[in-house]
Amino acid sequence: MTKNVLILPGDGIGPEITAEAVKVLNKLVETDGLDIAMEEDLVGGAAYDVHGVPLADETMQKAHDADAVLLGAVGGYKWESLDISVRPEKGLLRLRKEMELFANLRPAMLFPQLASASTLKPEIVAGLDILIVRELTGGIYFGQPRGIRTLENGERQGYNTYVYSESEVKRIAHVAFQAAMKRGKKLTSVDKANVLEVTEMWREIIDEIAPEYPEVEVNHMYVDNAAMQLVLNPKQFDVMVTGNMFGDILSDEASMLTGSIGMLASASLDKNNKGMYEPSHGSAPDIAGQNKANPLATIMSAAMMLRYTLGREDLAVKIEDAISKVLDQGLRTGDIMEDGMTQVTCSEMGDAVVAAL
Amino acid sequence: MTKNVLILPGDGIGPEITAEAVKVLNKLVETDGLDIAMEEDLVGGAAYDVHGVPLADETMQKAHDADAVLLGAVGGYKWESLDISVRPEKGLLRLRKEMELFANLRPAMLFPQLASASTLKPEIVAGLDILIVRELTGGIYFGQPRGIRTLENGERQGYNTYVYSESEVKRIAHVAFQAAMKRGKKLTSVDKANVLEVTEMWREIIDEIAPEYPEVEVNHMYVDNAAMQLVLNPKQFDVMVTGNMFGDILSDEASMLTGSIGMLASASLDKNNKGMYEPSHGSAPDIAGQNKANPLATIMSAAMMLRYTLGREDLAVKIEDAISKVLDQGLRTGDIMEDGMTQVTCSEMGDAVVAAL
Ligand SMILES: CC(C)[C@H](C(=O)O)[C@@H](O)C(=O)O
Numbered sequence: 001m002t003k004n005v006l007i008l009p010g011d012g013i014g015p016e017i018t019a020e021a022v023k024v025l026n027k028l029v030e031t032d033g034l035d036i037a038m039e040e041d042l043v044g045g046a047a048y049d050v051h052g053v054p055l056a057d058e059t060m061q062k063a064h065d066a067d068a069v070l071l072g073a074v075g076g077y078k079w080e081s082l083d084i085s086v087r088p089e090k091g092l093l094r095l096r097k098e099m100e101l102f103a104n105l106r107p108a109m110l111f112p113q114l115a116s117a118s119t120l121k122p123e124i125v126a127g128l129d130i131l132i133v134r135e136l137t138g139g140i141y142f143g144q145p146r147g148i149r150t151l152e153n154g155e156r157q158g159y160n161t162y163v164y165s166e167s168e169v170k171r172i173a174h175v176a177f178q179a180a181m182k183r184g185k186k187l188t189s190v191d192k193a194n195v196l197e198v199t200e201m202w203r204e205i206i207d208e209i210a211p212e213y214p215e216v217e218v219n220h221m222y223v224d225n226a227a228m229q230l231v232l233n234p235k236q237f238d239v240m241v242t243g244n245m246f247g248d249i250l251s252d253e254a255s256m257l258t259g260s261i262g263m264l265a266s267a268s269l270d271k272n273n274k275g276m277y278e279p280s281h282g283s284a285p286d287i288a289g290q291n292k293a294n295p296l297a298t299i300m301s302a303a304m305m306l307r308y309t310l311g312r313e314d315l316a317v318k319i320e321d322a323i324s325k326v327l328d329q330g331l332r333t334g335d336i337m338e339d340g341m342t343q344v345t346c347s348e349m350g351d352a353v354v355a356a357l
Numbered sequence: 358m359t360k361n362v363l364i365l366p367g368d369g370i371g372p373e374i375t376a377e378a379v380k381v382l383n384k385l386v387e388t389d390g391l392d393i394a395m396e397e398d399l400v401g402g403a404a405y406d407v408h409g410v411p412l413a414d415e416t417m418q419k420a421h422d423a424d425a426v427l428l429g430a431v432g433g434y435k436w437e438s439l440d441i442s443v444r445p446e447k448g449l450l451r452l453r454k455e456m457e458l459f460a461n462l463r464p465a466m467l468f469p470q471l472a473s474a475s476t477l478k479p480e481i482v483a484g485l486d487i488l489i490v491r492e493l494t495g496g497i498y499f500g501q502p503r504g505i506r507t508l509e510n511g512e513r514q515g516y517n518t519y520v521y522s523e524s525e526v527k528r529i530a531h532v533a534f535q536a537a538m539k540r541g542k543k544l545t546s547v548d549k550a551n552v553l554e555v556t557e558m559w560r561e562i563i564d565e566i567a568p569e570y571p572e573v574e575v576n577h578m579y580v581d582n583a584a585m586q587l588v589l590n591p592k593q594f595d596v597m598v599t600g601n602m603f604g605d606i607l608s609d610e611a612s613m614l615t616g617s618i619g620m621l622a623s624a625s626l627d628k629n630n631k632g633m634y635e636p637s638h639g640s641a642p643d644i645a646g647q648n649k650a651n652p653l654a655t656i657m658s659a660a661m662m663l664r665y666t667l668g669r670e671d672l673a674v675k676i677e678d679a680i681s682k683v684l685d686q687g688l689r690t691g692d693i694m695e696d697g698m699t700q701v702t703c704s705e706m707g708d709a710v711v712a713a714l
C-alpha cells in the first residue's frame with residue numbers, strides 16, 4: 001500500500017536541503033520499489049507569508065493524514081519581530097503537539113570520516129555515540145498560563161509555566177529505557193531536582209520505572225552538570241533522557257561536540273511510531289538560497305523515516321551506506337570542509353548520494 | 358574601619374578549599390594591613406545536620422551584617438533524598454535572595470599555563486575570556502506558584518513558574534552593559550524569545566536599554582544556539598547576559614570549556630556591590646575530605662571579594678599574581694595535573710600561594 005509522505009521544506013535552507021532528500025527518495029522509488037507518494041506544503045515563515053499563520057489548518061490536516069512528515073527547518077531574521085503567537089517556530093510546535101509527537105530522538109554521533117571536524121580533541125570525541133531522548137510535547141514550551149502582563153505598579157511581567165504530569169514523564173521514560181535496552185544499557189536522566197519541583201517529580205518517576213528495566217544502569221544528573229560533563233567527557237553517555245527545554249539545549253550542545261551538526265538527523269514519534277523527521281540543525285538564514293548548505297542531515301532524516309515509520313530498514317541502511325561512501329570519496333559541503341577534501345554544493349552532494357545508492 | 362567577612366564553608370570539599378582561602382586572607386592581614394575580621398558559620402547540608410534547615414536565621418542575620426560573604430560549596434549525595442524545601446541548595450538560594458544578590462558575575466577564562474587542560478583544541482580556546490552575567494534572584498528558581506500536586510484523575514503534576522518583571526531585567530541588563538563597557542564592548546543576550554514569552558520580554562527590554570550604551574554592540578541569541586556556539590567558537594563572546602536558569606547552564610558549560618573549572622571564581626552582588634563570593638565549581642562530594650581539591654577558585658573568589666566589595670584592588674592583584682607564580686612553578690592539584698608538572702594537595706597549594714604572596 002502506498003504510504004503518504006508530507007514534505008514541509010520550511011524556511012532558510014529548508015527548501016534546498018529537503019529537495020536533495022526528495023531526490024534520494026525518488027531514486028529509491030524508481031530503483032527499489034519504495035512505495036510512497038510525496039506531497040509538499042508550507043510551514044513556518046513561508047506559510048506565514050502566504051496564510052498569515054505559520055501552519056495552515058489544511059496543512060495540519062495533511063500532516064494528520066500522512067504516514068510521515070519530512071521537514072526542513074523553520075525561522076529566520078525576517079520573522080523575528082513578529083508576535084510570538086505567529087512566529088515560524090509556532091508552526092513546528094503545533095505539528096509536534098497535534099500529532100502527539102512526544103518522543104524526540106536525537107542521535108549525536110561522530111562520523112569517523114569527520115573525526116577532526118570537531119572543536120574537541122580527537123581523543124575526547126572519537127567514537128562518540130549518544131542518543132538524546134527529549135520530551136517534545138510538554139514542559140515549559142507548552143505550559144499554561146503564559147504571557148506578558150502589566151502589573152499594578154505599571155511594569156510589565158513575563159511568565160511561563162514549566163509543567164509535567166506523571167503520565168507525560170512515564171511515556172517518555174519508557175521510550176528512553178527501551179532505547180537504552182537496544183544500545184549500551186546506560187541511561188542518564190537530566191533534571192534540576194535540587195531546585196525545581198517539576199523535575200524533582202521527574203526524577204522520582206524515573207526511579208519508579210527503573211525496576212522494570214533491571215538491566216539498564218540509571219543515573220541522574222543536574223542539567224548544569226550535564227552541560228559540563230558533555231564537554232569534559234561526552235563518551236560517558238549512552239542514552240540521555242530529559243524534558244523539552246533541557247533537551248533542546250543539551251541536544252544542540254551534544255550535536256555540536258561531534259563537529260557534524262550538518263550530518264545529524266532527528267525523529268519525533270508518537271506512540272504508534274508515526275513520525276516527523278527533521279535535521280537537528282536550524283534554518284541557517286545566513287546561507288539560505290546559496291546552494292551551500294549540507295543536505296546530509298536531511299537525507300539521514302529520510303533514512304530514519306524509512307527505518308522507524310515506513311518499515312524499510314533495508315533502504316535506511318542503503319542510504320546510510322551511500323552517505324558513508326560519499327564521505328569516503330572526500331566530498332564535503334562548506335560546513336565540514338577540511339584540507340585535502342573536495343568542496344561541493346548542496347545539490348552536488350545530493351547528486352553524489354543518489355549516484356552512490 | 359574593620360570589615361566583617363562571613364566564611365561559610367558548606368559541604369563536600371567546601372571546608373578544605375575555604376580553609377586555604379582563609380589562610381591567604383590571614384597572611385594579608387599580617388603583612389599588608391588588610392583590616393578584616395572573619396567569622397565562620399554553617400550553610401547547606403552542614404547546617405541541616407545541626408539545625409534541621411540549610412541556613413539558620415541567625416546565620417542569615419550574620420550575612421546581612423557582614424560586609425562580604427565567602428562561601429565554599431553546598432550539597433552532596435547525603436542530602437539528595439531530603440525534601441526539596443530543606444535541601445542544602447536552599448541555603449544558598451536563601452542567601453542570594455535575602456541579600457538581594459541579583460548580579461552573578463562568572464568569568465570563564467583560560468589560564469595560559471593551563472592551555473592544554475581543556476578538552477577543546479588549543480586554537481579554539483587560546484585566549485578565551487568570557488564574562489557571564491547571570492540574573493540570580495529571579496526567574497524560575499524563585500517563581501511562584503511551584504510544587505507537586507495531585508490532579509483529579511489521581512496522577513501527580515509538577516509545576517514551576519518562570520517569571521521576570523521589567524525592573525528585574527533592567528537592573529541586570531545595566532550591570533551587563535556596564536561590564537561590557539569596561540571590557541570588549543560586546544554583549545550577547547541569551548533567551549528563547551521564539552518560544553517563551555518571559556524571554557520575549559527580556560529581549561525587548563535589552564533592546565530598550567541598548568541606546569543608553571551606544572558603544573556596546575548587542576546581539577541576541579537563542580539559548581540552544583548559545584549552547585552550540587560556546588562549543589563551536591567560544592571566542593566570539595565577550596559579555597553574555599541571561600536569566601537565572603540559562604545562566605546556570607551556560608556558565609557551567611563555559612567554565613568547563615576552559616579546562617580550568619577548579620580555577621574559576623564568581624561574585625554575586627547587590628546594588629551596592631555588597632557581595633557573596635564562591636568558586637564556580639560545586640561541592641565534589643566524591644573527593645571531599647581527601648585534601649585533593651583545588652583551592653584556587655576559592656582563593657580567586659577571595660581576590661574578587663577584595664576587588665569588588667572590600668576596595669582593595671591592590672591585594673586582589675597581589676593574590677592573582679601569586680596564583681600565576683604558583684602555576685608557573687608547575688604546581689598542580691589533581692584536576693589540572695599534566696605530564697611534567699608537580700602534583701600537590703589542597704593544603705600544599707594554599708601554602709604555595711601564601712609563600713608566593
Ligand atoms: C525552532 C524551535 C522551536 C525548536 C525548539 O526549540 O524546539 C528547535 O530549536 C528544535 O530544537 O527543534
Ligand SMILES: CC(C)[C@H](C(=O)O)[C@@H](O)C(=O)O
Pocket residue numbers: 194195224431432446449450605
Ligand atoms: C547549587 C545550585 C542551587 C546552584 C544553582 O543552580 O544556582 C549552583 O548550580 C550554581 O550554579 O551556583
